[in-house]
Amino acid sequence: MISHAASIIREAEVFVVTAGAGMGVDSGLPDFRGDQGFWNAYPAYSRLGVSFIDCANPQHFADDPAFGWGFYGHRTNLYRETISHEGFHIIKKWIERNSAEYFVVTSNVDGQFQKAGYADDRVYEVHGSIHWLQCQTPCGSAIWNNDEVIRIDEASMRARPPLPRCRDCGEVSRPNILMFGDRSWLPDRANTQEYLFDLFLKNNAGRPIAVIEMGAGSAIPTIRATSERIGWNLEHATVIRINPREPEIKAPHISMPCGALEGLRMIDVLL
Ligand SMILES: NC(=O)c1ccc[n+]([C@@H]2O[C@H](COP(=O)([O-])OP(=O)(O)OC[C@H]3O[C@@H](n4cnc5c(N)ncnc54)[C@H](O)[C@@H]3O)[C@@H](O)[C@H]2O)c1
Numbered sequence: 434m435i436s437h438a439a440s441i442i443r444e445a446e447v448f449v450v451t452a453g454a455g456m457g458v459d460s461g462l463p464d465f466r467g468d469q470g471f472w473n474a475y476p477a478y479s480r481l482g483v484s485f486i487d488c489a490n491p492q493h494f495a496d497d498p499a500f501g502w503g504f505y506g507h508r509t510n511l512y513r514e515t516i517s518h519e520g521f522h523i524i525k526k527w528i529e530r531n532s533a534e535y536f537v538v539t540s541n542v543d544g545q546f547q548k549a550g551y552a553d554d555r556v557y558e559v560h561g562s563i564h565w566l567q568c569q570t571p572c573g574s575a576i577w578n579n580d581e582v583i584r585i586d587e588a589s590m591r592a593r594p595p596l597p598r599c600r601d602c603g604e605v606s607r608p609n610i611l612m613f614g615d616r617s618w619l620p621d622r623a624n625t626q627e628y629l630f631d632l633f634l635k636n637n638a639g640r641p642i643a644v645i646e647m648g649a650g651s652a653i654p655t656i657r658a659t660s661e662r663i664g665w666n667l668e669h670a671t672v673i674r675i676n677p678r679e680p681e682i683k684a685p686h687i688s689m690p691c692g693a694l695e696g697l698r699m700i701d702v703l704l
């Protein structure tokens with residue numbers, strides 16, 4: 434299994450890196466696996482009896498913005514402070530060694546790939562990014578960089594004023610992230626990234642492709658479906674699925690039941 438993965442990496446001319454919340458776990462970030470997983474990461478919400486789905490609701494930015502920004506401001510600060518683990522750099526080293534093309538597709542909103550040195554125009558953030566803002570109304574189509582300082586009272590998980598505001602109309606702003614039941618998300622930035630990714634696949638379809646999928650759960654299967662679509666539709670593409678709890682994928686694709694960093698290190702030793 435690992436030697437097969439190593440041979441796929443060795444021969445790859447193209448890397449597609451697909452990642453879900455589990456990719457952040459080895460950097461010390463929580464995934465939100467089940468309500469209990471979410472509450473372990475955010476005990477304050479356990480006390481309030483609110484779930485991830487309750488928190489990730491755009492309506493808070495209109496009804497109770499200090500609550501909305503409590504959750505997203507806390508995550509903004511956390512992701513800004515986080516150092517991407519070595520696994521990000523191992524894959525980058527493989528890409529450089531093979532002089533390969535690459536693209537990242539992630540449901541993570543944390544910006545950790547860019548932080549690890551992946552080019553901004555080689556990342557498709559399917560659910561948006563916490564490092565970008567938009568108006569919560571929205572009053573227009575502007576999406577701008579999140580350079581706000583957001584202070585949180587961690588006991589209540591509420592943001593302290595002043596809250597980030599729209600540059601155009603002065604309303605409270607919100608992260609440019611797709612939330613649950615979200616009708617005000619502006620998808621333009623993600624759509625541009627998707628267009629670049631589709632073009633990338635079209636240009637590289639016939640070449641040996643290594644799809645390295647890490648930490649993508651089956652509850653919201655967007656990332657897993659992306660890996661499988663490439664793996665089953667393109668003749669020379671092989672998926673390496675690294676996931677400690679749900680690693681299943683049919684041969685000839687490769688399933689590695691372990692953490693992302695551990696799996697990448699095991700492959701790296703054989704290269
Ligand atoms: N960092 C972030 O940006 C972040 C964090 C949490 C949730 N979210 C978002 O919430 C939604 C949740 O879906 P999801 O499928 O990404 O996450 P999920 O929480 O549903 O699943 C996480 C997956 O990671 C696996 N995992 C756990 N530890 C791992 C490790 N060390 N290495 C590799 N895999 C590991 C788990 O087995 C699981 O399959 C997504 O939209 C996601 O982007 C984002």
Ligand SMILES: [Zn+2]
Binds near residue numbers: 569572573599603
């Ligand atoms: Zn506005």
